[in-house]
Amino acid sequence: MIPILSAEKITKDYGKEKVIKGITLAIYQETFTVILGPSGSGKSTLLNILSGMVKPTTGTVKYEDKIITALSQTELADWKRNNIGYVFQNYMLLSNLTAEENIKVGISSKMTPLAFDRLTHILEIDGLLDKFPAQLSGGQQQRVAIARAVIKGTHLIFCDEATGALDEENSKKVVELLHSLKNTFGVTILFTTHNEQIAHTANRIITMKDGMIISDEENESPISANDMIWR
Amino acid sequence: MLENIRLSLQGLWSHKMRSFLTMLGIIIGIAAIIAIVSTIKGTNEQIKENLIGAGDNTVNIQFYQGDYPYEIDYNGIPDGVPVISEETRQQLLDLKHVEGASLYTSREAYNVVYYKNTGLSGGRIYGVDRNYLDTCNYIIKKGRGFTESDYKKFRKVALLDESSAETLFQGEEPIGKTLEIQREPFIVIGVIAKSSQFEPVINTIEEYYDYSQNNNGALYVPDTTWPILYSYDEPQSAVLKLDSVDNMTVAGRSAAEILNSKINVQDDTMKYKADDLLKKAEDIQKLGQSTNMMLIWIAGISLLVGGIGVMNIMLVSVTERTQEIGLKKAIGARKGKVLGQFLTEAAVLTSLGGLVGVIVGIVLAEVISRVTGTLMAISVPAAVLAVVFSMFIGILFGLLPSYKAANLNPIEALRHE
Ligand SMILES: Nc1ncnc2c1ncn2[C@@H]1O[C@H](COP(=O)(O)OP(=O)(O)OP(=O)(O)O)[C@@H](O)[C@H]1O
Ligand SMILES: [Mg+2]
Numbered sequence: 001m002i003p004i005l006s007a008e009k010i011t012k013d014y015g016k017e018k019v020i021k022g023i024t025l026a027i028y029q030e031t032f033t034v035i036l037g038p039s040g041s042g043k044s045t046l047l048n049i050l051s052g053m054v055k056p057t058t059g060t061v062k063y064e065d066k067i068i069t070a071l072s073q074t075e076l077a078d079w080k081r082n083n084i085g086y087v088f089q090n091y092m093l094l095s096n097l098t099a100e101e102n103i104k105v106g107i108s109s110k111m112t113p114l115a116f117d118r119l120t121h122i123l124e125i126d127g128l129l130d131k132f133p134a135q136l137s138g139g140q141q142q143r144v145a146i147a148r149a150v151i152k153g154t155h156l157i158f159c160d161e162a163t164g165a166l167d168e169e170n171s172k173k174v175v176e177l178l179h180s181l182k183n184t185f186g187v188t189i190l191f192t193t194h195n196e197q198i199a200h201t202a203n204r205i206i207t208m209k210d211g212m213i214i215s216d217e218e219n220e221s222p223i224s225a226n227d228m229i230w231r
Numbered sequence: 232m233l234e235n236i237r238l239s240l241q242g243l244w245s246h247k248m249r250s251f252l253t254m255l256g257i258i259i260g261i262a263a264i265i266a267i268v269s270t271i272k273g274t275n276e277q278i279k280e281n282l283i284g285a286g287d288n289t290v291n292i293q294f295y296q297g298d299y300p301y302e303i304d305y306n307g308i309p310d311g312v313p314v315i316s317e318e319t320r321q322q323l324l325d326l327k328h329v330e331g332a333s334l335y336t337s338r339e340a341y342n343v344v345y346y347k348n349t350g351l352s353g354g355r356i357y358g359v360d361r362n363y364l365d366t367c368n369y370i371i372k373k374g375r376g377f378t379e380s381d382y383k384k385f386r387k388v389a390l391l392d393e394s395s396a397e398t399l400f401q402g403e404e405p406i407g408k409t410l411e412i413q414r415e416p417f418i419v420i421g422v423i424a425k426s427s428q429f430e431p432v433i434n435t436i437e438e439y440y441d442y443s444q445n446n447n448g449a450l451y452v453p454d455t456t457w458p459i460l461y462s463y464d465e466p467q468s469a470v471l472k473l474d475s476v477d478n479m480t481v482a483g484r485s486a487a488e489i490l491n492s493k494i495n496v497q498d499d500t501m502k503y504k505a506d507d508l509l510k511k512a513e514d515i516q517k518l519g520q521s522t523n524m525m526l527i528w529i530a531g532i533s534l535l536v537g538g539i540g541v542m543n544i545m546l547v548s549v550t551e552r553t554q555e556i557g558l559k560k561a562i563g564a565r566k567g568k569v570l571g572q573f574l575t576e577a578a579v580l581t582s583l584g585g586l587v588g589v590i591v592g593i594v595l596a597e598v599i600s601r602v603t604g605t606l607m608a609i610s611v612p613a614a615v616l617a618v619v620f621s622m623f624i625g626i627l628f629g630l631l632p633s634y635k636a637a638n639l640n641p642i643e644a645l646r647h648e
Contacts (some may be wrong), residue, residue, distance in 0.1 A: 053561060053642050074565055081563025092558045092645060096245060106562040148562075 002064070004029045004156060004188050005050060010059030012045055012211075019045050020056065021211040027190060029155065032182055032222075034199040035192040037208035043192040044160050046208065050190065051084055051158045052076050063156075081108060085149030085187075089161035091141040093133040093148075100129040103147045113151050114185060122184065123147050123177055139170030143177065150181055157181075159191040163198065168230040175201055176225035197228040232575070239576040242548075243583070250580060253544040256537025257584030257624065258591060261617045263530035265592025270599055271523050273607035279476075279512040288330075288476050289367055290483040290505050292490060293468040297500045303465055304338050311495040312466040320360075322489050323469060328482045331366035331472035335359040336457055336465045344450055345411040346399040354395050354448035356412065358457035358465075364423060366472045374406040374421030382453045389417040395448030396422045410450075413460040417452060469503075480507050534620075537584070538628040545577050545632035549639075556636050557644025570637040577629025578622045585621025589614045 003026035012020035019042050027033055027050075035043050048054040050061055052068050060069045068079060085106075093102045103120070107113050120126040123143045133141055142162060149157050159178070163171035175198055182189055191198065199205045200223045207215040243250040294301045294312060301309060315334050323332040336358040344351040357363075364376055372393065381388050389410055396405050405419045458464055469490065473482050483505025490503040549556070556569055593609055600607040 048642055074567075077560070077563050077565040079563070080561070084563075086561055088645065092554065092561075094555055094558065096241070105559075 001028055003027055004064060005190075006062045007050060008060045008062070010046075010049055010056040010061065012042075012049060012054070013057045019211050020049065022059075023211075023213055025206065025213065025216065027188060029188050030182060030186050031203045032179060032189045032191065032201070033204045033206060034202040035190065035206045035208060036194065036196065036199045037192075038194060041208040042211040043194075043208055045211075047158055047160050047190060047192050051086065052080055081106065082111070082152075083154050083156060085152060085154050085157040087142070087145050087149050087157065087159040087162045089164040091133070091138070091145045091165075093141055093144060095133050098130050098132055099125060099136065099144045102133070102144055103129075103151055106148055106152055111152055114153050116151065119147055119151060122180060137170075138166055139173060142166060142170070142174055146174070146177065146181070150185065150187065153185070155187055157187050157189045159189065161192060163193065163195065171195075171198075171230075172225050172228055175228070179225060197230065201225050201228065232571075235572050235575040236579055238572065239579040242576060243580060249544065253540050253580060254537075254584030254587065256533060256540045257581050257621050258537075258588040260530050260534035260537050261585050261588025261621055262591035262595055263533060264527060265589050265614060265617055266595040266599065267523060267526045267530065268613045269593065269596035269607045269609050270605065272610050272613075273596070273600060274605055275512075275516045276608050277606040278515050282508045282512050282515075288473045288479070290471050290473060290479045290486075290508070291468060292471070292483060292486050292503050292505045294466060295500070295502060295504045296498070301501065302339075308463060308465055309496065309501065311497075312501075313493055314464045315467050315469065315490065315493070319489065319493065320469070323471060323486050326471075326482055326485050326489075328474050328478040329471050329486070330474055331362060332486075333360055333362040333366035333470050334454070334467040335363055335470065336454060336467050338461070340395075340448070340450060343413055344395075344399070346408065349399050349401070351395055351398055351448055351450065354398070354450065356460075357449060357451045358454040358460075359451050360454050363451070363470070366470055368426045368472070369423040370426045372422045372424045374419070376421055376423070377451075377453050382455045385455050385459065386453070387415060387417045387456055387459065388420045388453070390421045390423050390451040391419060392449045392451075393422060393424050395450050398448050412450070412452070415459055417456075423451070479505075480510060483507055534624060538581075538624045541577055541581055541625060542628035542631060544580075545573065545629050546635070548576070549573070549632045549636045552636075553639060553644045553647040556639050557641045557647065560639065560641040561645060566637045570633045573633035573636050574626055574629050577633065578625040581625030581628075582618055582622040585618040588621065589617050592617075 006026040008024055010020055010023050011018065023046060035046065037043050045054065049056045052061070052071075056069060060067050062068065063079070063083060066079070068076065071079060093099075094105065097105065103116070117126065120129065123146060125140060125143050125147060128136060128140055128144070133144075136144065142165075146162075157178075162178075163174050166174060178189055178191070179201065181187055191202070193199065200219065202219055202222060204216070204218055206213055294309070296306070303309075320332050320334055323329060337355055340351045340354040340356040342350065342352075343356060344354070359377075361377070361379070361382060363369075364371075376390065377388065380386070389412065391399070391405060399405070399410070400408070405422060408419050410417045410419060452460070454467075469486060471482060471486055473479060484507075487503040487505045494502065496502075559569060560566075593614075596607040596609070599605070
């Protein structure tokens with residue numbers, strides 16, 4: 001099997017601080033991978049490097065067989081638009097657009113997006129489409145944001161602390177929905193969190209500490225999102 | 232692009248007050264310029280109309296000595312200036328744009344014309360050829376005009392204009408009455424007037440000197456009777472009727488050239504000259520121009536200030552929308568697209584300001600025109616140029632903020648609260 005995404009000896013320095021200290025890894029298609037680790041361990045930085053948001057100090061990142069760390073700014077923008085979706089901890093919806101407009105904001109005319117009705121139905125936001133972000137709860141906003149990330153029909157979704165601002169019920173729902181999107185549309189999900197319960201639902205758990213991967217294991221028996229025990 | 236414009240309008244609408252205040256500088260600047268330009272254009276057209284008269288496409292070619300028409304009364308018949316022949320008149324008639332050509336002689340009527348004890352002081356007496364009334368657009372108000380036999384038989388008949396009829400007869404019926412011209416009895420056969428009456432609009436004493444036509448009365452006799460009055464045939468002046476006011480200058484010059492080719496005088500300041508009203512109009516128009524330029528400069532400064540206001544508000548907008556820009560870049564918007572969106576917004580903002588400015592300017596010009604009584608004329612090219620120029624200001628002053636937005640780092644922008 002060829003990986004959809006692979007990183008080769010990446011490091012990242014912010015001034016003298018070494019935030020990522022040499023990471024090599026490969027992510028495979030249609031998996032749900034959790035990157036686990038304490039605050040400041042470099043999870044977000046790693047995710048940003050893998051998604052082309054931040055350039056590594058050294059090392060390369062490949063998407064299928066395209067070296068994205070070698071792309072020009074414009075090529076990188078095009079690659080992001082056509083190949084990845086992003087879900088942020090604080091949703092990042094545009095406040096002057098409705099839910100529907102927010103979902104469609106990333107679609108360009110050249111894409112063949114997923115069926116809008118089906119997607120919004122799965123995410124249970126089909127009744128909220130003409131509302132503005134300020135009129136939605138956090139969980140609803142995050143589900144709109146997920147729809148925005150997935151609608152383009154891209155194969156790779158990055159989620160940085162996607163449940164970080166949500167309560168137990170909404171967190172469970174989001175995790176559950178991400179799993180069902182993976183199964184329905186065949187997407188690959190990379191999810192950073194410091195919540196071990198979420199890690200238990202994943203196919204693969206990568207644990208980071210001080211800018212390094214300290215363990216990387218397959219999860220032979222993932223639990224269902226509903227069985228997560230919140231502390 | 233259309234989508235960008237729609238988004239910009241939406242954005243501007245959601246900050247109505249701020250957008251309006253930002254546009255205010257542009258609005259004031261453009262309005263001032265449009266008002267000034269409309270008033271200048273109106274004034275210029277007024278000047279032209281005052282001088283030339285509405286619809287009167289005639290140009291006079293007179294014999295000059297230096298800067299003034301040669302006065303036969305004082306200087307006698309000039310040597311080397313022949314009487315203009317019918318052949319020459321035909322030559323004038325053949326000139327381009329010329330629709331009619333007539334010859335006439337003229338002297339001051341002071342102490343020359345009397346009815347009973349009333350004299351015509353300050354007026355002029357004209358000896359006119361058969362084409363004169365037609366060429367100069369005269370119509371018969373009363374009585375009749377000259378006939379062929381009046382000319383052939385040297386009949387001592389005269390036509391008056393309304394002003395001389397009034398001066399001489401003071402309400403009495405003039406037709407059939409006998410006048411005394413140079414001690415010769417002439418019978419008044421008619422009263423004539425210009426077919427289109429035109430009163431110049433005069434607001435100041437200067438304008439009076441510029442425009443008031445010598446309207447102290449005129450009296451016309453057949454040119455064949457001229458030697459009865461003054462013993463000799465005299466060199467004439469010519470008057471041309473043209474197809475359009477705009478051809479006055481060129482046709483007048485060619486006609487003067489033809490006439491000058493027939494003369495042979497020592498003093499080279501003595502020659503035929505066309506009274507070039509178009510040029511005179513331009514000269515008067517130029518007098519006001521330096522003031523106008525200054526006003527336009529002031530309006531320009533207002534536009535500059537307006538532009539800086541736009542830049543400032545766009546910078547605020549970039550800061551305010553850092554998250555939005557970050558998000559768009561994170562999901563793969565190209566730099567050029569972000570740049571385009573902000574530039575469009577700036578351009579839409581200022582174009583809108585320009586458009587409102589044009590409207591306000593026109594209204595302002597209209598008000599000025601009503602209050603001062605001067606004419607105003609809307610210049611369509613100026614209005615279009617004003618809007619285009621405002622758009623350009625938007626793009627110019629929007630460049631820096633847009634560039635700043637396009638270069639935002641998406642991750643840092645997203646972290647921005
Ligand atoms: N732009 C930046 N400039 C300087 N230092 C940075 C920058 N971004 C991250 N860092 C540093 O890199 C380290 C890792 O940060 P990162 O955000 O990747 O941690 P994290 O694992 O995502 O933490 P958390 O769980 O709190 O989100 C931190 O020490 C942080 O201060
Ligand atoms: Mg983080």
